Amino acid sequence: MSTANRTPIVAGNWKMNLNREEAVALARTVASGSKGMQSVERVIFPAAAHLDAVRYSLAEVGTGGVQLGAQNTWHEPNGAFTGEISNEMIKDLGCGWLLTGHSERRHVVGEADDLVNAKTRAGLEAGLHVVLCIGETLEQREAGQTDAVNERQLRAGLEGVPRDALSRLVIAYEPVWAIGTGKTATPDDAQNAHHAVRKVLEALFGQQPATDMRVLYGGSVKPNNAADLFAQPDIDGGLIGGASLKADSFLAICQAVL
């Protein structure tokens, strides 16, 4: 493979947690505590309801380089889509990033591959950075289907994605059984899955784009396991849920990638 020169990313997925005051306070602490960490991209994904408050608060105190993302959008630009928000709306709230295909959207809300694909393409078309999440369930893992599931979700999720958008595309491999459970893939298992993911990216887009693309690991990443995971050659940082809700653990995970 060609030489890799990938800037790592540590992203915090706050899910449906925190009230507005807590979200603003956490964002401010992360911004001030990580402002020296310019060699890792830091992105936070607060609940949609708090994006505005977080954005204005960070503008006041300085973002420290912390970027803002949305956990979900609808793929149409506007119209009769009750309860949804558009990519333009989240851009207007200061977001440069979007999550698609998160396992909770797939398995709790019921988003299928074609909807994940539509959201991924629309996010990229809107100029956002998109983190497409993939990963197998415990049942699929036990049946030896990890790589096959990841490949299917990648091929379906990335159908029709233009090459000129690839620099804004990030993949997050998050085994469903590891999310919020305290169970983490071993660094070796995660590396094997990431390597296979990169091979699929290579088959889809060619060697250089696959070499350049960041692939994050997610699923119970904590300060005590982050460094071993991030040391793997195909792991370019993490998507952090629970441990991103406390500034000290999120900052420790950012530190682990440096």
Ligand code: PGA
């Ligand atoms: P977790 O969540 O770190 O709490 O396992 C990760 C995620 O859902 O992105």
